[in-house]
Amino acid sequence: xxxxxxxxxxxxxxxxxxxxxxxxxxxxxxxxxxxxxxxxxxxxxxxxxxxxxxxxxxxxxxxxxxxxxxxxxxxxxxxxx
Amino acid sequence: xxxxxxxxxxxxxxxxxxxxxxxxxxxxxxxxxxxxxxxxxxxxxxxxxxxxxxxxxxxxxxxxxxxxxxxxxxxxxxxxxxxxxxxxxxxxxxxxxxxxxxxxxxxxxxxxxxxxxxxxxxxxxxxxxxxxxxxxxxxxxxxxxxxxxxxxxxxxxxxxxxxxxxxxxxxxxxxxxxxxxxxxxxxxxxxxxxxxxxxxxxxxxxxxxxxxxxxxxxxxxxxxxxxxxxxxxxxxxxxxxxxxxxxxxxxxxxxxxxxxxxxxxxxxxxxxxxxxxxxxxxxxxxxxxxxxxxxxxxxxxxxxxxxxxxxxxxxxxxxxxxxxxxxxxxxxxxxxxxxxxxxxxxxxxxxxxxxxxxxxxxxxxxxxxxxxxxxxxxxxxxxxxxxxxxxxxxxxxx
Ligand SMILES: Cc1ncc(COP(=O)(O)O)c(C=O)c1O
Numbered sequence: 001x002x003x004x005x006x007x008x009x010x011x012x013x014x015x016x017x018x019x020x021x022x023x024x025x026x027x028x029x030x031x032x033x034x035x036x037x038x039x040x041x042x043x044x045x046x047x048x049x050x051x052x053x054x055x056x057x058x059x060x061x062x063x064x065x066x067x068x069x070x071x072x073x074x075x076x077x078x079x080x081x
Numbered sequence: 082x083x084x085x086x087x088x089x090x091x092x093x094x095x096x097x098x099x100x101x102x103x104x105x106x107x108x109x110x111x112x113x114x115x116x117x118x119x120x121x122x123x124x125x126x127x128x129x130x131x132x133x134x135x136x137x138x139x140x141x142x143x144x145x146x147x148x149x150x151x152x153x154x155x156x157x158x159x160x161x162x163x164x165x166x167x168x169x170x171x172x173x174x175x176x177x178x179x180x181x182x183x184x185x186x187x188x189x190x191x192x193x194x195x196x197x198x199x200x201x202x203x204x205x206x207x208x209x210x211x212x213x214x215x216x217x218x219x220x221x222x223x224x225x226x227x228x229x230x231x232x233x234x235x236x237x238x239x240x241x242x243x244x245x246x247x248x249x250x251x252x253x254x255x256x257x258x259x260x261x262x263x264x265x266x267x268x269x270x271x272x273x274x275x276x277x278x279x280x281x282x283x284x285x286x287x288x289x290x291x292x293x294x295x296x297x298x299x300x301x302x303x304x305x306x307x308x309x310x311x312x313x314x315x316x317x318x319x320x321x322x323x324x325x326x327x328x329x330x331x332x333x334x335x336x337x338x339x340x341x342x343x344x345x346x347x348x349x350x351x352x353x354x355x356x357x358x359x360x361x362x363x364x365x366x367x368x369x370x371x372x373x374x375x376x377x378x379x380x381x382x383x384x385x386x387x388x389x390x391x392x393x394x395x396x397x398x399x400x401x402x403x404x405x406x407x408x409x410x411x412x413x414x415x416x417x418x419x420x421x422x423x424x425x426x427x428x429x430x431x432x433x434x435x436x437x438x439x440x441x442x443x444x445x446x447x448x449x450x451x452x453x454x455x456x457x458x459x460x461x462x463x464x465x466x467x468x469x470x471x472x473x474x475x476x477x478x479x
Contacts, residue, residue, distance in 0.1 A: 037438065042215065046236055055249050058225065058232035 002026065002071030006052075010071055013047050026068035045070075052078060098420050103427050105420075105435040115139065116455040121432060129450045129464050130434040132265075134407045135296040135377060136455030137327030140370055143363035147328075150362035157357045162189075163344060166355030174365045178332050181368055182303055182318060186340040189332050189361075191353050193292055193321025194220040196331030198227055199349035200288060200319060201259060205230030209255035212246060212285065214238065214271070216264050221290065227348075230257070237264075240275045247283040256285040262294035262305030266441055266449060267400045268408025270294070273305050277314035288317040296325025297378045297407065297454075302371050322364045325371065330356045330364055374454075381407055381454035384461050388452055391465035396479035397472075400447060407452045410436075412445060413477070419446040421475040429467040 011024045017040060018024065022033060030036045036044070038061075045056050048070065054077045056070075064070045095106075103122060112120035116136040117128050137143060150170060160166035171189055179187040190196040201224030205211040209230040213221055216237040225232045233250070235243040243258070250256060258280040263270050273289065280287050291304030299307025304320070306312045316337060322330040333343075344350060356364075382404070389404035392411060400410035413419035416437065423435040426448075434449040441447055452461065472479050 037444075039438070040444075042234060043236070046215075046234065046242070050242070050245060053245075053249065055231075055233055055246060058234050 002068050002075055006071045006074050007067065009051060010048060010067055010074075013044060013051065014067070017044065024067065026066065026071070028067050029065050030067075031065065048074065054078060099417060100420055100424055103424050105423055108427075108432070117453050117460060119432070121427065124428075124430055126427070126430045126432050127456075127460055127464060127467075128432050129452065129456075130432045131451060131453065132293070132324035133327060133453050134293075134381060134451065135302075135325040135327065135371055135374065136453045137325065137367045137370065140327065140363075140367055142370055143327065143366040146362040146366040147359040150358040154358035156359070158355045160354055161351055162355045163351050168355075168358055168361070170358050170361040170365070171355060174361050174368075175332075177365050177368055179334060181301070181372055182312075182334045184318075184334040185336050187332055187334045188340070188343060188347075188350065189330060189356065190350055191331070191356055192329060193290075193319070193323055193331035194223075195349040195353065196319045196321070196333050197221050197290065198224045199347035200317060200333050200343070201225055201257070202228035202349070203343055203347040204228075204257050204286070204288070204317075205232075206255065209257065210250050211257045211259060212243065212250075212280075213259045214243075214261065216266070217259060217261060218265065218290065218292070221259055221261075238269070238271055238276075240272060240279055243276065244279050244283075247279065247285065250283075252284065256283070257288060258285045259288045259290070262289055262291040262298065263406050263408070265293045265408065266436055266447070267410045268293075268404075268406040268449075268451075269401050270298075270305055270405045274309045274311050274314075277306075277311050281314055286316040287314060288319060289315045290319045292319070292321045292324060293406065293408065295320045296371050296374075297381050302374065302378060322360075322367070326364055326367045328360050328363045328367065330360060377454040381452065384452040384454070384456050384458070385409065387458060387461045388450065388464060391462070392468060395465065395469050395472075397468065398479075400445075409450045409452070411448045411450070413448055414446070416446060418475060418477055419448070422471055422477060423448060425475050426467065426471045429471055431464055431467050 030041050049056050052074055110119045116138055158166040175187040175189050197220035205228040207229040211225055211230045212233045215234050233246050235246050260271050277287055289306050294304040296302045298305050306315050317335045319333045322328045385404040385407045389409050393399050398412040436447050436449050438444045
């Protein structure tokens with residue numbers, strides 16, 4: 001389970017992209033719910049990388065469909081140091 | 082289950098575009114009058130949306146060489162570069178390019194797309210990192226997808242963002258930074274000096290794709306790296322014959338002493354047929370001609386500056402402050418105006434490229450115009466006049 005603090009930070013970064021103001025939950029998906037195209041998702045990932053000072057490789061993106069999956073990936077990478 | 086159903090959203094998106102008289106994805110060039118003019122839809126049209134920057138498609142020496150190669154060697158090699166597909170011409174072309182770049186090694190691929198696939202997939206191994214500019218061409222992304230390296234992406238031309246990422250990577254890992262010299266959609270140049278210097282500071286190897294800068298940037302037309310005096314910081318330079326060189330094919334050059342081994346490990350080099358002898362011959366002649374084309378280069382830049390300042394003065398929203406390349410891009414406000422503008426401009430007899438998301442950065446809708454060294458200043462003036470007329474007709478406020 002992703003840390004609440006991680007989720008909150010990611011919600012904050014998604015805010016400006018949430019054009020339809022839908023409720024953000026761990027299960028919210030980038031493509032179907034937020035209707036973000038792949039380029040926008042990649043730019044969002046860049047912001048997440050800089051906020052957490054980590055690298056989220058492009059290779060992982062196909063497996064990251066929901067906010068929780070991203071948060072889990074971030075927590076795992078942060079824990080590994 | 083119908084495997085094509087998953088593309089229905091694309092069919093719907095295309096159907097929603099308001100074209101009436103022409104479709105940008107189905108343009109047919111019926112007759113080619115010259116490097117700069119063609120018949121499209123029965124209409125005499127100025128070509129301002131090709132990659133024929135140096136106007137080499139009708140270069141006499143290139144045509145003669147191709148004809149002779151056809152007679153002497155036939156229509157094709159029917160084989161891979163590493164089997165029966167390397168003729169004397171292929172070696173001569175590699176020597177010509179190595180000479181042009183003043184480098185020791187050159188590999189010729191069947192397309193520029195394959196050159197990127199072949200270089201990046203072979204260089205980026207399982208434990209390595211490939212660091213790419215976000216706006217890189219699809220062939221670079223596909224080269225990344227084909228290899229086994231970990232792929233790291235940084236925002237377009239953002240040196241600080243690239244550095245932050247390099248800092249986070251293991252110091253002793255294999256790292257390849259991949260950038261382009263000139264970006265093909267907006268026609269904006271890379272801050273190559275800063276990018277390559279930082280990459281070297283972090284122990285990376287570097288690959289620069291000069292697809293849209295070869296021919297007219299730098300004193301000898303080798304690209305942005307030459308222009309900025311940083312060729313020594315590029316371990317590999319990739320390029321194509323499908324733009325300034327005026328035919329097709331791709332290449333990579335390097336001074337790396339072990340470069341030649343890539344011929345045995347690069348799958349896009351091995352598992353496809355080599356270029357036909359006629360194409361090889363015209364590429365060789367064209368590159369030799371380009372190296373002596375200082376005047377042509379100068380006229381191309383005049384055309385670029387004339388077009389940029391003319392459109393800027395007319396009030397169009399330019400994508401770059403000045404003419405950084407022969408690619409001049411104009412922002413259009415939305416899909417409706419954009420599609421109507423492209424269509425009306427074609428009716429006025431000017432062919433340009435319409436570029437819409439997801440092929441463009443940041444969801445932009447733009448019209449990409451490219452000039453050719455063979456455009457006359459009258460033709461460029463005519464393009465500007467027809468742009469103004471088109472803006473009036475489609476109700477675009479400039
Ligand atoms: C930056 C870049 N690299 C490579 C290519 C591929 O070149 P080619 O047409 O030779 O496959 C292109 C052309 O589309 C390009 O824009």
